[in-house]
Amino acid sequence: MICRKELYNLLENNEKKLVRLTSDLIKINSENPIGSQREIIDFVKKYLSDAGIEVQEVAANADHPCILAEIGSDKGFSIIINGHVDVVPAGDLSQWEFDPFGGNITDTQILGRGTSDMKAGIACALFVMKLLKQSGAQLDGNIRLHIVSDEETGGKYGTKWLCQQGYAKGADACLVAEPTSRYTIEIGQKGSNELILRAYGKTAHGSLENYKGDNAILKLSKVLQNIGRLRRIGGKYTVDQQEALSNSKYIAKTKLNVPGVENVIDHVTANVATINGGNKLNMVPDFCEAHVDMRLPIGIDLRQLEHEIREMIKESCVEGVEYEADWKNFGNSTPIDSQIVQTLRKNAEDIWKIEVLPAYQWASSDANYYRKLNIPTIQYGPSNTEGIHSYNENVDIEDVINASKIYLLTICDLLGIS
Numbered sequence: 001m002i003c004r005k006e007l008y009n010l011l012e013n014n015e016k017k018l019v020r021l022t023s024d025l026i027k028i029n030s031e032n033p034i035g036s037q038r039e040i041i042d043f044v045k046k047y048l049s050d051a052g053i054e055v056q057e058v059a060a061n062a063d064h065p066c067i068l069a070e071i072g073s074d075k076g077f078s079i080i081i082n083g084h085v086d087v088v089p090a091g092d093l094s095q096w097e098f099d100p101f102g103g104n105i106t107d108t109q110i111l112g113r114g115t116s117d118m119k120a121g122i123a124c125a126l127f128v129m130k131l132l133k134q135s136g137a138q139l140d141g142n143i144r145l146h147i148v149s150d151e152e153t154g155g156k157y158g159t160k161w162l163c164q165q166g167y168a169k170g171a172d173a174c175l176v177a178e179p180t181s182r183y184t185i186e187i188g189q190k191g192s193n194e195l196i197l198r199a200y201g202k203t204a205h206g207s208l209e210n211y212k213g214d215n216a217i218l219k220l221s222k223v224l225q226n227i228g229r230l231r232r233i234g235g236k237y238t239v240d241q242q243e244a245l246s247n248s249k250y251i252a253k254t255k256l257n258v259p260g261v262e263n264v265i266d267h268v269t270a271n272v273a274t275i276n277g278g279n280k281l282n283m284v285p286d287f288c289e290a291h292v293d294m295r296l297p298i299g300i301d302l303r304q305l306e307h308e309i310r311e312m313i314k315e316s317c318v319e320g321v322e323y324e325a326d327w328k329n330f331g332n333s334t335p336i337d338s339q340i341v342q343t344l345r346k347n348a349e350d351i352w353k354i355e356v357l358p359a360y361q362w363a364s365s366d367a368n369y370y371r372k373l374n375i376p377t378i379q380y381g382p383s384n385t386e387g388i389h390s391y392n393e394n395v396d397i398e399d400v401i402n403a404s405k406i407y408l409l410t411i412c413d414l415l416g417i418s
């Protein structure tokens, strides 16, 4: 029976194949939005079935299929590894120093759109699955792969749907291979919600503005000037959450390097993202609407939030402004002492020889759909976080290889391979 050490050596001897696999995934353009994810999903399917792993395709939308694959036995520890194969659009190609879909490999890096977010993470998961399958390792449990092709535009055909359909049932832990950094295990996220503000006025001929009519755009802009009020609302954290909270603030401060930015972790953020109003140049607008991206921290008090929104409107001294929100997503987290957190932390620290901090992310992610099902869920994946969603995205080869080692060793520990 193959042991942990032998599996580790096998991985090291095949490192080049992992780098090649990452590059091959980059070469398949899977921008979302734009078109279908068919080609990349077929590639993943073929990779797994060539390795002798049974693959199932399920879909809520034919252009955004999901892949389920499983190895191991029905009994024992069950871990899900989740990742998305879609990437954000490459944007203005002239801003890139290399072909975003060239899959170039340098001495130290793999280059291209989606390297960090998150084809390197996907490659690690696929590679480790294949390694375990082909080595004939005896797993005291199972690994379930959830590969989705709709994350970058909200995930309604991806992880959210998989979880709603019951595909996550019975899992003891979930590892999302999203980009973090080697230093951080993300054990919590904020909840993303939409707040809509609508102002109603009275139309009149544009030439009579200020004398007749009631300008809805001006009204709404008065309210939006007070949006900062909402950022003062903080979440509530239990004693057990203090360690991760202080780690998170430390990380935000060091990474983002803007005064006060650590507050983003445990306070509401409200980004006025889009605004729409008016009909025509020569008319006083009678309607204006703004969409605000609201990120809610752990332990938010909804009554306080709603109260502040009403006060914000009141403070602006305008009539005829309403708001609409369907609060569904809240700050969510996995306890720091969970087996998945501590096992991955130990292995990451062993491999990197650095301190690895469990922390809460200032953004939101698919992890919350698993947490809603009470599955302890973490994010840890290879990346250079600076290039994510921007130009010249890349990933260090060392990060990719070490992430795959950390995944492998964590699986060994959780699934009884010593």
Ligand SMILES: [Zn+2]
Pocket (backbone or CB within 6 Å): 084, 117, 118, 151, 178, 179
């Ligand atoms: Zn991502």
